[in-house]
Amino acid sequence: MDKTISIAEQHPAKYWHKLDDGRIQCDLCPRDCKLHEGQRGACFVRGRVSNKMVLTTYGRSSGFCVDPIEKKPLNHFYPGSSVLSFGTAGCNLACKFCQNWDISKSRSFDKLADPASPEAIARSAGELGCKSVAFTYNDPVIFAEYAMDVADVCHEQGIKAVAVTAGYIHDQPRRDFFGKMDAANVDLKAFTEEFYVKQTGAHLQPVLDTLKYLKQETNIWVELTTLLIPGLNDSIHEISAMSEWITNELGADVPLHFSAFHPDYKMTHISATPA
Template sequence: MNTENAEHPEGQHPAHYWHRLEDGRIQCDLCPRDCRLNDGQRGACFVRQRVGDEMVLTTYGRSSGFCVDPIEKKPLNHFYPGSSVLSFGTAGCNLACKFCQNWDISKSREMDRLQDQASPTAIAQTAQSLGCKSVAFTYNDPIIFAEYAMDTADACHAQGIQTVAVTAGYVHAEARRDFFAKMDAANVDLKAFTDEFYYRLTGAHLAPVLETLEYIVRETSTWLEITTLLIPGHNDSEAEIRAECAWIMDHLGPDVPLHFSAFHPDYRMPDVPPTPAATLTRARQIALEAGLHYVYTGNVHDAAGDTTYCPGCGAPLITRDWYEILSYHLTPDGHCPHCQHPIAGRFESQVGRFGRRRIPLRMGG
């Protein structure tokens, strides 16, 4: 499904995943919102639009910015630790999170914010020239620019570059299959573990996200890690955290890393206080008690919550300070050197040493 070279008006690219309705509208089949559009209307994501009798993607080849990051910032702690990743996003989102931490990008309705232009091939070549192990589709949800992300993934794989999706996982089955077939790793935001939270604070539903998580683990080779942003008074009760961890154990298994991240007041929730570090520490303990092997804390300075421990003997194997690796003790084939327990993930014989740098880039045509 490569449409990089298709002819189309400036700023418009043919989109997949839609069908015509008997009443004359067309329905977008990308995600469970099922937006039904008359000519000229845009979906809830704002970037998929009906033009005439077709659906187009209005952000193909246009980005809100590029940056070289440590892979741990995605966060992915078990996917080539210490390596660098070329990150980029576009505009728009198919969720309406009141707590969005990237709202200036994901909620943007101004296409002139998209100042960087780059073809899939240019992105792959740039990543290779910068020594990046992977390219990440992030900042806003790559599901809504699936055609651009998938074409870029093809170009990256041709250059030996891995691909990473940072997503909320809110997607229909056909697009889910096509999209994750091209992703080497994903961090999925499991925003809460109640449908009431999803409906009230994101305008979406929980069930499709759980379906995506199960699909990735059972039907793909994509490496999966999960992030839950704990928001005081909304999704941080011990009961909800226990329910989430029990579901992960039962449906995904103990080896899927789980990141609990700290909320900071932003967007439409400026009056909610930041997440106390103690809440993250307690959530991590609950997850470990539930049997999960790899549990991390984010957006706080927490040595234990940054460290990868062996599930077999408990030895610290990868110690981190924020996004910087301080020590690395895995064998070349990804085992604990003390008890030979296999550590789940994607590893190389030499750990990367990119550190905590963040390098913004400017790209053009």
């Protein structure tokens, strides 16, 4: 049963329309959640109240941390600088191997302990000497309205905006969201549709569409990350196919990071990535 959406959680959301059967459909990501009154989407943070879509995590954070920009990882975007990292709760993917599952799969907003207005975040970043602010820990596309407002205020103060995302988002919100970003690390989780469907509950093509859009239609600095899970997405054939696609569609100058898997969440039966 969906948790009741309180008045404090009802920030107006974009990207939805009414259906003929009385439900409303969220148009933010390819999940296309269709909601009755009081229901939440698969991400758990977007829901329907009084026949409108609301974002329940606007202005609240699951935590902050000052990191080196290389930790995002972004190795070629203001290298050596500091970034103020923060996230909220929820996710629009269902990765069985999630390494941040306590935040991204949270169904309790006790995780959202820190009030964080866009102005407060930008001010803190400046006071801490951070060159940029990163939307991370959970996927920022699900709190797009909040992230875009933060980015606007940061830009007014000369602070850059960074998205760490799986890139699972529809075309118009993709254009709006990334139109506010200066850099992105996109998590390309694998290079087969089978992996995306079985292990993330999503599809590969929308992610590839996001990557092509970022490199072919924007000036955003882009780097990619793939978590190598033994036996699932680490074959020579798959890595070669992925590398060839990146070179042909995005360019040979796009950095690709490989990160190590450790058993977690719903995937504790697979051993960690060997060194």
